[in-house]
Ligand SMILES: NC(=O)C1=CN([C@@H]2O[C@H](COP(=O)(O)OP(=O)(O)OC[C@H]3O[C@@H](n4cnc5c(N)ncnc54)[C@H](OP(=O)(O)O)[C@@H]3O)[C@@H](O)[C@H]2O)C=CC1
């Protein structure tokens with residue numbers, strides 16, 4: 001199957017970002033139906049090419065309607081509401097439809113216990129740079145997902161960036177790195193911007209300096225064969241100014257801070273799993 005009919009049930013920050021990658025791609029040539037609760041959100045997505053956008057407030061059966069005709073259904077609602085949505089669509093799924101989770105924490109076992117073990121389930125963990133085709137997405141096969149179905153799911157997420165296939169046991173850990181990772185980067189940008197403002201720059205100047213530095217540094221990394229440590233070394237003149245700043249950052253035990261932060265995210269994923 002090269003062009004499945006795709007449904008994204010819950011196309012908010014994450015589902016909407018994936019939608020932007022999918023629009024116009026070969027994988028989505030048979031069309032995409034998206035659902036959201038509000039008409040306001042549905043209206044914006046309706047303008048995208050090849051997209052049928054349903055607002056549940058005006059079409060309450062929208063999830064079941066979209067699921068009934070889809071070959072591939074992405075579940076893009078918040079983790080706590082995933083079980084209810086699965087119960088809503090389960091009676092309507094066609095034989096052979098693939099159900100792909102975007103949800104943090106919710107396990108394949110939860111999906112299969114509601115949908116039935118014969119339904120092909122794939123757990124994924126994308127990130128919001130999908131919006132600009134620069135995501136990295138982890139995918140993990142459920143019990144019934146065939147290698148052909150995994151190839152299709154891989155092709156779908158490759159419209160949004162890179163894909164890593166991992167066992168389900170690693171998806172929560174992957175989520176703490178790349179799923180949440182864009183938030184860590186934006187936090188660093190926010191904090192460096194505050195430091196620039198404190199040094200007397202206007203907010204506009206500070207934002208230009210900091211944002212272009214992150215964009216430039218990551219573009220350099222992208223274009224380079226060298227690793228980040230080597231690229232850092234080229235900025236850090238021996239006995240120069242950067243060396244002093246980096247020493248302060250390293251004194252803050254960033255390695256431990258990141259270990260603690262990602263451990264906290266992992267613990268939350270386990271809480272979400274236990275409550276779904
Ligand atoms: N944001 C991220 O960076 C990432 C998120 N995820 C996962 O993606 C999922 C969605 O998160 P996120 O996109 O951030 O959340 P959002 O709140 O931005 O998106 C959820 C969307 O679901 C819609 N919705 C709510 N209830 C229903 C329903 N019953 N049927 C159909 N649509 C519904 C909402 O519509 P409306 O606004 O109109 O109510 C909203 O647009 C979560 O499970 C999260 O774990 C995974 C990786 C990264």
Ligand SMILES: O=C(O)[C@@H]1CCC=N1
Pocket residue numbers: 104175179180
């Ligand atoms: O914060 C969350 O729960 C989701 C999963 C990874 C990124 N956002």
